[in-house]
Amino acid sequence: MRYIAGEDRGQAALLPATIDDYVATDAPVRVIDAFVDELDMVGLGFGRAVPASTGRPAYDPRDLLRLYVYGYFNEVRSSRRLERECRRNVEAMWLLRRLAPDFKTIADFRRDNGAAIVGACRAFVMLCRDAGLFQARLVALDGSKFRAVASSKKIIGRKEIADEVVRLDRRIADYLAGLDEADDAEPDDAPGAVSAAITALHARRAELGRLAAKLEDEGRTMLVEGEEDARPMGKANGPKPPSYSVQTAVDADSGLIIHHDVTDEVTDKRQLHPMARATKDMLGRTELTVVADAGYANGAHASACEADGITPCVAASRSVNSQGDGTLFDRTAFVHEADTDTLRCPAGRTLVRKQLHRKKRNVTYVSLDCSNCALKPQCTTAERRFVKRHLDEDALSQMNARATPDLMARRRCAAEHPFGTIKRMMAGGRFLTRNLKGTRAEMALSVLAYNMLRAINIKAAAA
Template structure:
């Protein structure tokens, strides 16, 4: 006789609870999903088929399908086939969907056709958070992370890669032609000649395809072509490897770590700061927010655009000057005297504001001193030019950038706050996705996937803050 816990016999008749509701406790997260979706105005959010037609076969209500997807993404089940399987065996889903069991094609088509509605549902949840006073003193951290696309590196082409492929195929064609010439000279029949002819025909066909790809690549603005997912791009990841992926931008609230805004891009972080800041301002309903970002976002014109919106930007500047490698004085050694509008060079001479010019679309003021530079003993450490003096360029709005740097210097913990705020959501979402890529292709569909991930993350975050029953109570109170 063992002392282990014993199970019931598989053939024993059991009296199950009369109501399915008895299987789902009051603190089960599915109750929050149910209340949240039932309170949404799905037709105004952009969901299709909210009002069913009176003729034809009835379809599933969008609320039912949205509940299914939110539950799936909360529980790391994103595949439509796996979701279909769960509806047949998962008691929580039986309760949530009222025992409905849509097939995988219906499930997949809903996600594909309701991207706008799903993205607006994600925004609606942030609106709920705002009404619950989750965003009081708004400081957001902005960052981007690379998410693998449904496109292998082999199916991504640049002009150089297309050129290399064509060269290899042309070399193979040349080798096979030489083999055929040798076979023709030989008096004995060669059994491999037919195989060589077949391979040669395939190579010529492949050469034509590659030449078409080369022409298409040259026509692309960024000189890059992805064959499987045309919107994805080859980019460097954190470990300096190169992957065909998307760059997902997020703005995360530093107080409650909620993702207030997100966007899918296929470029680098530079140039995205002002756009994501605007999305965050719209989401929290305020302009006077503080934005934290890393040096990958540093762009003076972009920072100025953020400041013009009423936000405060804190973005460190990376030193991209090559002066140190050349043995020259770095620009940072030239000190600006704002009161006298002059630069003081490392040798102690004053560089005056001589004229204004436009470079790279920016209005720049030129500072130099011909006489002092000509007779300076440190000239060889300052410039490689034998005739012209060292010129210092100053943007006309540089004072605002300097004020931002002063705020950064006064807040040395900014970098730590940014990192611990914005990188955790990315890590969590990638863990939920697993060692895989997006399930869908193109900007529209990939944005839908990310919106579902963000909505699930924010829901789980709010449950952690308020508790399941507390959040359910808040939702009921909001919906009246």
């Protein structure tokens, strides 16, 4: 049996008259083109959005944005690979009308227009909202770690800095001590070779001093040299790689990412209120319901959310009963009297406020008298009972009560799927750019590509 055979490469063919005929009418690249074409490039703050009247003409920022969105949509993020796509990919040729900018121009565009790219990502979310693709009746918050460009070998702490300073001082001293001897023994050497080496060592010494001062000023134990916004993060045992924490707020019904951010926070403890408030402001809502996992449990943030008209549903991580052998009355058995700021024990006796712990955000209450109490054997083995109550106990309890198993299952299905898709599109979840400025621009392109893919699928399913 013969194989399916292709045409002879020397055979003349009647090709389509225009390049537009090569791109299907329902191809996603047409969605990218239409969206970027309607953006207010000046309002978003893109550089060179208004052509210069003199000098060499520049590339239209719309074309470069089209190229980047198309690249991230198709898992092509490198500026050099995007340059190659412009010369061999029919859709890229159609999108840029056969323009082929060099990789430096492409890379500079992403570097110089980070804030504007984030604005373009938000503009697409607003477009989806106005088109009725989501209602944001429930918003799921989640965070995930994305690897930084820097290597784990670039993580440096106070001990490493001190050790390298000692080595540098020794080398500088050796150079200076043997300078005259080396010049006499080898007079034909380049006259500036030794002094250049000493200058380089002094420059490195000064850089180490700056890093040590930064550690001291920011109260950190270590930082990533060359990418100081990154921090060692992760759950695996052993050394943590330099990473960033990416936060998302996802519509639970449609799976679209409404809001996102890239932070250097190692945990999610301080992200509940900032993410919920930013999502609410972006949507222009007066009320919002958000759900998150236990990593977001924070009493102060729960109270702040309720004060801003946000209803948080988070499973709070509370300490277990540590009274006696765990069988004595837990703090939940004591009723708080808000009018007098006291606690009432199961026996009806009063515990008064004794001490405020501002850092831990709790108050210690103590019983005035536990003598002759019939329930004392079930309450404490000490002379009097002490109870600690969180300053935001009511907000924490209500937030925890709302986090039902069904709601947490919805959160998991809604929030974790986008991260899986984005990490696949980003080669496992590693940035190509450095520091928060660059990574925020790159994540905005990834989120825009994901939302665009999701919106296309939603429309296709509804057709």
